[in-house]
Amino acid sequence: MSNMVNLTINGIAVSVEEGQTILEAAEKLHIKIPTLCYHKDLCVAGNCRVCVVEQVGNNKLVASCAMPVSEGMEINTNTLKVRNCRKHIIELLLTEHNEECTKCYRNGHCELQELAAEYQITNQDFIDLVPDKNYTVDRISPAIEKDDSKCIRCQRCVRTCAEIQSVGAIAVAHKGSEMKISTVFDRALDEVVCTNCGQCIVHCPTGALTEKSYVEKVWDAIADPESHVVVQTAPAVRIGLGEELGFEPGTRVTGKMVSALRRLGFDSVLDTDFTADLTIMEEGTELLTRLKRALVEDDPDVALPMATSCSPGWVKYIEHKYPEYLPNLSTCKSPQQMFGALAKTYYAKNVKVDPQNIISVSIMPCTAKKYEANRPEMKDSGYKDVDFVLTTRELAVMIRQAGIEFEKLNDESFDSIMGTGSGAAVIFGATGGVMEAALRTAYEIVTGREVPFENLEILPVRGLEGVKEASIKIEGTVDDWKFLEGVELKCAITNGLENAHQLMDNIKNGESFYHFIEIMACPGGCLGGGGQPYPVDDEVRMKRMQAIYNEDSDLPIRKSHENPEIVQIYKEFLEEPLSHKSHKLLHTTYVKREQY
Amino acid sequence: MTTTKKQLHRIDLIFKNEQDCKEILRNALARSNQEVINEMVNSGLKGRGGAGFPTGLKWKLTAEQKVDEKFVICNADEGEPGTFKDREILTRVPHKVLSGMAVCAKIIGARKGYIYLRGEYKFLVPNLKKELRRFHDILDELGLDFRVEIFMGSGAYICGEESALFESMEGKRGEPRNKPPFPTEIGYMDKPTVINNVETLAHSYTILKYGAKKFRELGVKDSRGSKVFSVSGDTPIPGIYELELGMSVQDFVDDFGDGDTKAVQVGGASGFLVPRKRFGKTSIGYQGKLTGISLPTGGSMMIFNSSRSMYNVLNNYLDFFEEESCGQCTPCRVGCQQLLKGIKAVKRGEKPASYLDQLLKLTDTMKLTAKCGLGQSVANSFSSIVENFREEMIY
Ligand SMILES: Cc1cc2nc3c(=O)[nH]c(=O)nc-3n(C[C@H](O)[C@H](O)[C@H](O)COP(=O)(O)O)c2cc1C
Ligand code: SF4
Ligand code: SF4
Ligand code: SF4
Ligand code: SF4
Ligand code: FES
Numbered sequence: 001m002s003n004m005v006n007l008t009i010n011g012i013a014v015s016v017e018e019g020q021t022i023l024e025a026a027e028k029l030h031i032k033i034p035t036l037c038y039h040k041d042l043c044v045a046g047n048c049r050v051c052v053v054e055q056v057g058n059n060k061l062v063a064s065c066a067m068p069v070s071e072g073m074e075i076n077t078n079t080l081k082v083r084n085c086r087k088h089i090i091e092l093l094l095t096e097h098n099e100e101c102t103k104c105y106r107n108g109h110c111e112l113q114e115l116a117a118e119y120q121i122t123n124q125d126f127i128d129l130v131p132d133k134n135y136t137v138d139r140i141s142p143a144i145e146k147d148d149s150k151c152i153r154c155q156r157c158v159r160t161c162a163e164i165q166s167v168g169a170i171a172v173a174h175k176g177s178e179m180k181i182s183t184v185f186d187r188a189l190d191e192v193v194c195t196n197c198g199q200c201i202v203h204c205p206t207g208a209l210t211e212k213s214y215v216e217k218v219w220d221a222i223a224d225p226e227s228h229v230v231v232q233t234a235p236a237v238r239i240g241l242g243e244e245l246g247f248e249p250g251t252r253v254t255g256k257m258v259s260a261l262r263r264l265g266f267d268s269v270l271d272t273d274f275t276a277d278l279t280i281m282e283e284g285t286e287l288l289t290r291l292k293r294a295l296v297e298d299d300p301d302v303a304l305p306m307a308t309s310c311s312p313g314w315v316k317y318i319e320h321k322y323p324e325y326l327p328n329l330s331t332c333k334s335p336q337q338m339f340g341a342l343a344k345t346y347y348a349k350n351v352k353v354d355p356q357n358i359i360s361v362s363i364m365p366c367t368a369k370k371y372e373a374n375r376p377e378m379k380d381s382g383y384k385d386v387d388f389v390l391t392t393r394e395l396a397v398m399i400r401q402a403g404i405e406f407e408k409l410n411d412e413s414f415d416s417i418m419g420t421g422s423g424a425a426v427i428f429g430a431t432g433g434v435m436e437a438a439l440r441t442a443y444e445i446v447t448g449r450e451v452p453f454e455n456l457e458i459l460p461v462r463g464l465e466g467v468k469e470a471s472i473k474i475e476g477t478v479d480d481w482k483f484l485e486g487v488e489l490k491c492a493i494t495n496g497l498e499n500a501h502q503l504m505d506n507i508k509n510g511e512s513f514y515h516f517i518e519i520m521a522c523p524g525g526c527l528g529g530g531g532q533p534y535p536v537d538d539e540v541r542m543k544r545m546q547a548i549y550n551e552d553s554d555l556p557i558r559k560s561h562e563n564p565e566i567v568q569i570y571k572e573f574l575e576e577p578l579s580h581k582s583h584k585l586l587h588t589t590y591v592k593r594e595q596y
Numbered sequence: 597m598t599t600t601k602k603q604l605h606r607i608d609l610i611f612k613n614e615q616d617c618k619e620i621l622r623n624a625l626a627r628s629n630q631e632v633i634n635e636m637v638n639s640g641l642k643g644r645g646g647a648g649f650p651t652g653l654k655w656k657l658t659a660e661q662k663v664d665e666k667f668v669i670c671n672a673d674e675g676e677p678g679t680f681k682d683r684e685i686l687t688r689v690p691h692k693v694l695s696g697m698a699v700c701a702k703i704i705g706a707r708k709g710y711i712y713l714r715g716e717y718k719f720l721v722p723n724l725k726k727e728l729r730r731f732h733d734i735l736d737e738l739g740l741d742f743r744v745e746i747f748m749g750s751g752a753y754i755c756g757e758e759s760a761l762f763e764s765m766e767g768k769r770g771e772p773r774n775k776p777p778f779p780t781e782i783g784y785m786d787k788p789t790v791i792n793n794v795e796t797l798a799h800s801y802t803i804l805k806y807g808a809k810k811f812r813e814l815g816v817k818d819s820r821g822s823k824v825f826s827v828s829g830d831t832p833i834p835g836i837y838e839l840e841l842g843m844s845v846q847d848f849v850d851d852f853g854d855g856d857t858k859a860v861q862v863g864g865a866s867g868f869l870v871p872r873k874r875f876g877k878t879s880i881g882y883q884g885k886l887t888g889i890s891l892p893t894g895g896s897m898m899i900f901n902s903s904r905s906m907y908n909v910l911n912n913y914l915d916f917f918e919e920e921s922c923g924q925c926t927p928c929r930v931g932c933q934q935l936l937k938g939i940k941a942v943k944r945g946e947k948p949a950s951y952l953d954q955l956l957k958l959t960d961t962m963k964l965t966a967k968c969g970l971g972q973s974v975a976n977s978f979s980s981i982v983e984n985f986r987e988e989m990i991y
Contacts, residue, residue: 046774047924049965060972061964066774081964088961092930125954127937127947129930153923172769172924175752177933179923 007073022053022064022075033077034086034115036093036205037154038065040537041523042163048154050089050115053077061085087119095126098135098149105145106207109534112152113206129177141190143212143370144198148180151208157181157200164523166498167317169194181208184596193320193596195497197313197521198367198391198530211367211531214388215397221359221388222265229359230347231266232339233257235273235421236365236429236526237392239547243533243540244396245406250543252551255411260399261363262412268351271414272362273421275335275342276428276437277560278569279310282586283332283434284442284560285577287516288481296483303327305492305507305514308434310334312372313521313530315590317497322504323592331587335428336362336369337378340385341585342418346573350417355381361388363395365429365529368521380585391531420565423456423552430548431495431525432461432468435518439472439491440559446474446481456558457549464524464538464545466499467492469514490514496523604851605840607814607822609802610685610692610795616805617691618734621698624804625738629659629703636800639808640820645671645756645793646863646894647969648882651800654790657780658704661788668701668709669765669784669791673749673756675714676864677916679896681824682794684836686711686720689798690727694744696797698735699804700790701742709744710784712761715751753920757968758783758791760922771922772968795824795895816842819881819890829861829899830854841882846875848897856901859984863893865913866973869906869980906985910939913977921970928971931962935978939989949990952982 003018009026016025021044026033037048046066053064056074061082064075076082094116101107135149153172158181161167169192173182183192201209221229242251261269287306293299309315309330318325333341339362344355362369366389372378373386390398399406414420424440427433436458443451451458451472460470470491477485492514494503500519506512522529524541527548557563574582624632637652658666670693674682686693697709713720728744735742747765749755755764759773762784783789792800799821803811814821819841828834831852839848849857859871862880868891870878880897881890900909914936923929938955941947959975966972982989 044774045924046967047926049926049967052965063774063967068776084957085961085965088958089926089965092926092934095934096930126934126958127941129933129937152926153929155924172771175754175923176917176919176921177923177929178919179929 005069005071007069007071007075009075010077016069018069020069022062022067022069022073023051025069026064026075026077031077033064034118035065036111036115036152037156039156039203041203042156042159045155045159048089048093048152050086052082052085054079054082087121090115090119090121091123091126093152094121095129096133097152098130104150104207105210105213106150110207111205138188139212140188141194141196141212141371142374143196143367144189144194144201145210145212146189147208147210150206151181152206153179153181154205155181156203156205157209160199160203164496164498165195165197165199165521166501167193167195170200193594195313195316195320195521196368196371197497199522201367201530202532202534202536211391211394212370213394214370214390215394218361218388218390218398221361226357227359228267228353228357229265229361230268230270230343231261231361231363232270232272232275232336232343232418233261233363234336234365234429234526235276235426235548236529236532236544237363237395239429239527239544239551240365240392240532241396244393245399247407248543249540250547252547253406254551255413256406256409258414259409259412260404260406263404264398264402266361268415270339270418271421272335272339273425273428274418274563274565275338276425277422277563277566278338278586279332279335279434280424280437280441280560281566281570281577282582283308283330284438284445286330286332287438288442288446289578291487291515292483295487305517306330308518310428310434311368311519311521311526312366313368314497314500314519316368316371316593317500317521318504319590319593320595321501322508325504326590326592329590331589333378333586333588334369334372336364336389337372337385337588338586339418340373340378341380342569344381344383344385345585346569347418355383358383359387360385361390362386363390363392365392365526365532366522367391367530369531377588393531393533396533417565417568420563422560422563423555423558424560425563426551426555427548429526430462430545431464431520432493432518433525433548435461435470435491435493435516437560438516441561443472443474444559444561446478446484447476448478449476455553457553461491461493462545462549464495464541466496467494467503469493489516491516491518493518495520495525495528497521604843604847607838607840609822610798610824610838611688613689614805617695618738620801620805621695621734622738624695624699625702625740632699632703632804633659635803635808639803639811640815640818641796641799641803641811642819642882643793644795644799644823644894646866646892648892651792651796654780654792655700655703658788658790661781663788665785665787666704666706667784667787667789668697668704668706669761669789670697670709670711670794670797671756671758671761671791672711672713672717672794673761674717674794675753675756676866676894676896678828678898679826679864679894681826681836681895683717683720685794685798685824686717686724690724691731692798692801693794694727694731695804696792696800697744698731698740698742699800700792700797702740704788704790706790707741707743709742710747710765711744712747712749712765715749718748721746752922754922754970757970760968761791762789771924774967793894814840816879816881818883823880824895825893825897826895827852827897827899830857830901830904831899841880843880844876845870845878845880848880849875849899852897853899854901857899858902858904859900859906861896861898861900861909861977862891863976864896864898865916866970866976867891867893867896868976869909869984871984906981906988907939907943910977910981910989911936914939914974917970917974925967925971927962928966928974931958931966931971932974934958935974942989949986952986952989956982
């Protein structure tokens, strides 16, 4: 057991583990200390200074987020001195700030605004510094907008991009009054190494970093009588959306979400889970084919490990940072893009609508998907496969705008075709989910038996750990797959690009060998995506993860290859996995990009 | 009013170019660590980089850390405008600084040392390198496993702050760290580190040579020894002077002023302005003198005569801070901008004179909440100038 330290906060005694901070000790006593630069996911910066408290015997105030507790410490969090200083600090931040809250994307969801309200900053005693600032707004990227006039320079984004994502697209530039968050040579985010993962957005306390919103465009499409607007919803949206609309983290709102989408006026409410199942069929077959070429044909050109490709943030990351591994990337498009390509071909034919009139919208927990939909190659249907991508947060905006009382909605079901998904598809939303889904199907194809895990739950691949490893021995193979008999299939799973970076370095150095790796750009996988509700930390992510696995175990069909709509599409349209048509519509190529 | 003019006590210890470096080192290295630490503690030497932390205690605390790798760093960033005493020391008596580093290294258990040299002092490098080669030979001869390297600074004033200096050496942006932990525990490369000013290290040589007792004979209670000052401004004799600590500002002005001295800025931009009426009641040294106010200084003494506008002086300091703040923390980054804009607005009549009081309150907040010494000390010059020369700020 570690040493306990005794201290008092506002006269109340508390005992906490050595090494904890005053802020953590106060939390234990349910004393709230305001913070801005502090975030549980990140290392401590101690730069905003709103968390200052008084320590008896210290002639300076101390930053409670950065100050470790010590024996006998006496802390006061609410003295006149503390309050006056905090108020000053908030006032100072506001003088540098373009405080047009009513015209701000984060209006109502902003930590600075909340704090200003809490401290009732109604005076403007100090001089407004904004007119003399040369603030820039970067709206070039299809996914992310950066407005320096809303930035409080807390560096949460910088720490996120470096620590969690190991990308380093944004950094602090200049000093003194000119200090700002910038990119290499002050280029637009779209022109640097940024993966569009949106983690910086989720960690930004203000409106300085936001998604590019397509809400108005989608309203326009819905209002256009000529358009047939289809919408697909990713697995992680149904377990995140509730947080924006009055539910506790980890609440499953699938049925209400479908019902709300219908009321918004979408012509057809469909499910990305369908193409998640399709991804398993294609990617699983691709893996088995690669294994066959490597093990039976001794083909030296086959690239192993095969890496998943459904996270567009990860795809852009590998294109920038490990281009030599592009052949390892599965050629499968992400479920969103498979869906887009099928919406304007298979679906159009089926419902007899001219694909030209189809507007395909997707609701994603992700900002990188906005970027992905705009990649020039994503036009295999002959049209732009996915027209508009909205985040979970943007969907909540539409629901509120439409005056829908979300909590009161009844549960409804997805339309068909392309509206049915298995439990294996739902778990795509959690780190390890693609791996688990793929194993459920591939193992069964190869051995004719279910994966040897109780209730199909492959526990070793689940959880929030940075790098998970699993291996599964293939035994009792059916005739077609005899070459895999006795093979120990080695897999690894990571979430967050910093972990991906570690894993890729291990592979590169030859320290580890795997057949198959699953990589998701965001912490926790899509459930912790850059388009999900804020605030977020591990506790919230765990609750969302639990919701995903509950959704899976409640579904009647748990394996992708048993999804009847999947059976149907191969029969009526695609023929078989990796067929010519699949290749044309469901697979893609990648490009090498600059390091910075 | 003092009527008898007292000649200031000029000292000649630091720049005395003694050639007995090897002997001093040999003797110092032969003594036990405890003995040397005691000598340093007893000398009463305090850091000459500005903060005035007891040097012996710093060495002791670092020595007590049970970690394999430690570092000694000589802070030669000397970014304070108008200060150039460290440059002089490194030019004229570099072996004293190096000897101080070597003895410190032996005591704390460091094998590697660095001189963090201000970017503008690049021209010192060839000479320093030559000196280093000679010095390394001496160390080899004496059997001490210690090497010193020169690290070129980035040019930002804030990089003189010890934790920002470490960040900068580690290839990161020069931003001060949270304290605690202090460098004695977690410094460069997260290892226990002694970081001392150039002059502090040179004084340690004096102490090792002449003993703590001799050193203590100079100065007054809590401010022992001599100090090198960079005297500038309205003085007929600008330059570098080694003087005894504890002198009164009056005595200093009598010696260095031009007969019309209105005020003296002690300690550069982050120091205090002493107006004429306080000359007699203020002395130069560290906190703790029995009577009157005692002001520490990294060495800068700037003299202003009655032709100077105190508004301009303050304006210059605030310009400097607004630009040299690293910009990470709110009170300092925004506070400096507000102070600068604020005094301009008062001067132009856009804000009432009472706005100065609001700015004074703001400097209190900066002092209490800024993350490092830079933001905390802006209040010093601001309040001492505004309080003493309020009319000059307004009209
Ligand atoms: C803004 C700022 C700038 C500083 N610049 C210097 C400097 O240029 N040289 C220096 O020796 N110390 C400087 N210091 C002090 C150092 O942080 C540190 O206290 C000193 O190097 C310790 O050495 P000493 O104990 O020998 O004085 C600065 C401190 C601050 C806050
Ligand atoms: S970032 Fe926050 S405080 Fe600033 S304008 Fe937007 S809502 Fe208001
Ligand atoms: S962009 Fe957001 S997270 Fe980044 S420094 Fe500015 S306010 Fe903080
Ligand atoms: S979107 Fe992701 S990669 Fe791009 S700047 Fe933000 S955190 Fe970094
Ligand atoms: S006080 Fe100023 S220089 Fe120091 S950390 Fe804060 S902003 Fe940087
Ligand atoms: S929250 Fe502690 S300094 Fe910002």
